[in-house]
Amino acid sequence: MENKRSFEILDVTLRDGSHAMKHAFTEEQVRETARGLDQAGVSYFEVSHGDGLGGSSLQYGFSQVDELELIEAAADECKNAKVSVLLIPGIGIKEDLQNAVKAGAKMVRVATHVTEADVAAQHIALGRELGLKTVGFLMMAHMAPVEKLVEQAKLFESYGAEIVYVTDSAGYLLPHEVKERVSALRSELSCEIGFHGHNNLSMAMANTVAAIEAGATYIDGSLRCLGAGSGNTQTEVMVAVLERMGFHTGIDLFKIMDVANKVVARYMQRPQEITGSSLIMGYSGVYSSFLLHTQAAAQKFGVDERDILVELGRMKAVGGQEDLIYDVAARFAEQKKTLV
Amino acid sequence: MGKCKVGIIGSGNIGTDLMYKIERCEYLEMSVMVGIDPESEGLCRARSRGYHTIDSGIDGLLEAPELVDIVFDATTAKAHKLHSEKLTALGKKVIDLTPAAIGPFTVPPVNLTQHLDKGNVNMVTCGGQATIPIVHAINRVVQVEYAEIVATVASKSAGPGTRANIDEFTRTTAKAIEEVGGAKIGKAIIILNPAEPPIIMRDTVHALVKEVGREQEIIESVEKMAAEVQTYVPGYRLRSKPIFDGKKISVFIEVEGAGDFFPPYSGNLDIMTAAAAKVGNEMAKQLIAEAIK
Numbered sequence: 001m002e003n004k005r006s007f008e009i010l011d012v013t014l015r016d017g018s019h020a021m022k023h024a025f026t027e028e029q030v031r032e033t034a035r036g037l038d039q040a041g042v043s044y045f046e047v048s049h050g051d052g053l054g055g056s057s058l059q060y061g062f063s064q065v066d067e068l069e070l071i072e073a074a075a076d077e078c079k080n081a082k083v084s085v086l087l088i089p090g091i092g093i094k095e096d097l098q099n100a101v102k103a104g105a106k107m108v109r110v111a112t113h114v115t116e117a118d119v120a121a122q123h124i125a126l127g128r129e130l131g132l133k134t135v136g137f138l139m140m141a142h143m144a145p146v147e148k149l150v151e152q153a154k155l156f157e158s159y160g161a162e163i164v165y166v167t168d169s170a171g172y173l174l175p176h177e178v179k180e181r182v183s184a185l186r187s188e189l190s191c192e193i194g195f196h197g198h199n200n201l202s203m204a205m206a207n208t209v210a211a212i213e214a215g216a217t218y219i220d221g222s223l224r225c226l227g228a229g230s231g232n233t234q235t236e237v238m239v240a241v242l243e244r245m246g247f248h249t250g251i252d253l254f255k256i257m258d259v260a261n262k263v264v265a266r267y268m269q270r271p272q273e274i275t276g277s278s279l280i281m282g283y284s285g286v287y288s289s290f291l292l293h294t295q296a297a298a299q300k301f302g303v304d305e306r307d308i309l310v311e312l313g314r315m316k317a318v319g320g321q322e323d324l325i326y327d328v329a330a331r332f333a334e335q336k337k338t339l340v
Numbered sequence: 341m342g343k344c345k346v347g348i349i350g351s352g353n354i355g356t357d358l359m360y361k362i363e364r365c366e367y368l369e370m371s372v373m374v375g376i377d378p379e380s381e382g383l384c385r386a387r388s389r390g391y392h393t394i395d396s397g398i399d400g401l402l403e404a405p406e407l408v409d410i411v412f413d414a415t416t417a418k419a420h421k422l423h424s425e426k427l428t429a430l431g432k433k434v435i436d437l438t439p440a441a442i443g444p445f446t447v448p449p450v451n452l453t454q455h456l457d458k459g460n461v462n463m464v465t466c467g468g469q470a471t472i473p474i475v476h477a478i479n480r481v482v483q484v485e486y487a488e489i490v491a492t493v494a495s496k497s498a499g500p501g502t503r504a505n506i507d508e509f510t511r512t513t514a515k516a517i518e519e520v521g522g523a524k525i526g527k528a529i530i531i532l533n534p535a536e537p538p539i540i541m542r543d544t545v546h547a548l549v550k551e552v553g554r555e556q557e558i559i560e561s562v563e564k565m566a567a568e569v570q571t572y573v574p575g576y577r578l579r580s581k582p583i584f585d586g587k588k589i590s591v592f593i594e595v596e597g598a599g600d601f602f603p604p605y606s607g608n609l610d611i612m613t614a615a616a617a618k619v620g621n622e623m624a625k626q627l628i629a630e631a632i633k
Contacts, residue, residue, distance in 0.1 A: 058488050058546035081579060090530040093507040115534040116495060119506045143534075300585075316535035317535060323490050323544035327592050330580050 016227030037260030054092035075104025171200030194218030200282025229288030283315030349376030350414030367624035410576025467491030475521030487523035494538035543605035
């Protein structure tokens with residue numbers, strides 16, 4: 001019975017799912033989902049624009065409903081669960097976090113590209129000062145060697161992060177690579193380690209298991225895989241898998257299945273299956289939230305979305321560079337014209 | 341007096357690059373480089389080029405105020421407040437390259453001469469210098485209701501000051517998009533990309549305008565503006581024609597630096613020093629004309 005170590009499942013449907021919903025969550029959808037998550041026994045779940053606080057923009061898509069209203073509505077539904085928010089420095093600012101806390105947020109995850117943790121020092125400090133559970137979130141973790149990841153994670157820890165995440169934003173990592181990364185952080189850091197996966201190569205669950213076996217104590221998931229690209233580790237399935245592994249998740253399996261299948265399934269805009277594009281994202285290591293923007297650009301410029309994604313991977317685009325998609329698509333369209 | 345004497349406070353990357361730009365200005369004469377570390381590269385380079393150097397910071401400069409007419413501050417927002425007070429009290433003109441933004445924002449092709457009579461002018465941010473001319477170029481044809489800029493810079497060209505105060509960048513740029521660019525609402529995003537070899541600075545302007553149409557006029561206005569920026573930043577380029585999508589207009593820009601002290605990919609740093617030198621030169625031209633009167 002050595003498997004009974006405690007850990008937390010953090011549900012990101014209402015944040016990562018914002019990408020798949022084109023940032024059009026309604027207050028009612030958020031309330032119902034939040035209520036279901038709370039009643040099922042989930043301790044933390046995240047509510048924000050897909051690109052974090054302040055993400056509502058032409059670059060990423062405007063929020064249909066102000067995220068602060070959604071955070072407030074979600075917090076209002078919680079009896080036990082706590083609302084987390086995402087903050088990406090360079091997009092959101094400290095005032096956004098202060099406002100989110102007024103709306104009821106109890107946790108902040110400050111996200112940077114895997115090599116750029118030092119832009120987050122003041123936001124981590126603010127999180128601690130406001131009494132939040134404060135997390136460092138290293139995105140696109142596949143883009144740096146393990147030593148670099150460790151160095152950056154240590155920076156986050158030194159700023160005051162209580163948990164540091166390995167974030168596989170592109171759904172590129174394979175289980176042995178997740179294990180290597182989580183193990184390295186586990187042995188070099190004294191804070192807790194988390195893992196956030198994407199399912200573009202159908203590896204999210206396998207990666208999650210690898211992360212837990214390597215010592216991760218915070219794991220992200222989304223209901224019905226409602227997240228960017230092909231979504232995340234499927235929360236309700238993860239609960240079943242972890243129970244089978246002998247863990248106590250503290251989450252009621254039937255209740256979490258009900259939120260997934262009776263609430264989330266109703267408002268999903270499309271199935272979160274692995275399509276040609278999301279597969280290429282995982283294969284080429286491209287940021288998952290580029291998916292719908294790439295499809296729109298491919299359509300507008302009459303080019304193959306896979307060509308755009310492969311090129312973005314080659315150019316080593318990082319999270320947030322959605323404008324590059326249109327730039328690349330326009331260039332390909334121009335080249336096509338000259339060929340004809 | 342034929343030229344105004346220039347002092348640069350801050351012997352780091354920005355200050356050092358600025359020195360080379362000042363040397364090429366018609367009405368400016370590089371006089372003194374002020375730092376706090378005698379071994380800093382900027383002070384060494386200034387010394388070897390025959391300029392005065394002061395390694396005791398602002399206090400050292402205040403002991404020799406006759407060395408300067410115009411002072412460029414390339415230190416930090418916090419230090420700038422103190423520097424500005426002391427220098428303007430002595431009647432010196434101050435050009436602020438920090439995000440302190442005490443004085444009014446100046447973006448050369450939009451409002452070069454508007455604030456030259458002020459004691460202190462601020463140069464906004466690198467992203468602001470690259471994009472606000474374009475916001476203004478659209479706004480002079482049709483009212484911009486909302487403008488958003490995305491600046492993507494190579495990780496290597498974002499220094500520790502920018503990194504520690506990244507919120508200052510977004511806040512200051514957004515404010516200047518409104519005040520100088522003319523947009524009713526402004527927003528700014530900055531992204532650092534660590535790719536090797538380092539990427540050239542890219543900027544995107546997304547604007548929502550009041551009404552559709554007048555596309556040809558907008559394209560012409562944007563192209564004319566880009567040509568104007570090119571007069572002081574030769575590596576400033578539009579990557580494509582503006583893209584129209586209903587009321588949304590997107591303009592893609594690339595900024596390659598002159599390679600004075602910074603490598604050419606650091607267009608973000610280059611456009612700041614080039615714009616500041618341009619403002620300084622114009623300020624000097626006016627001071628000289630007034631002195632003759």
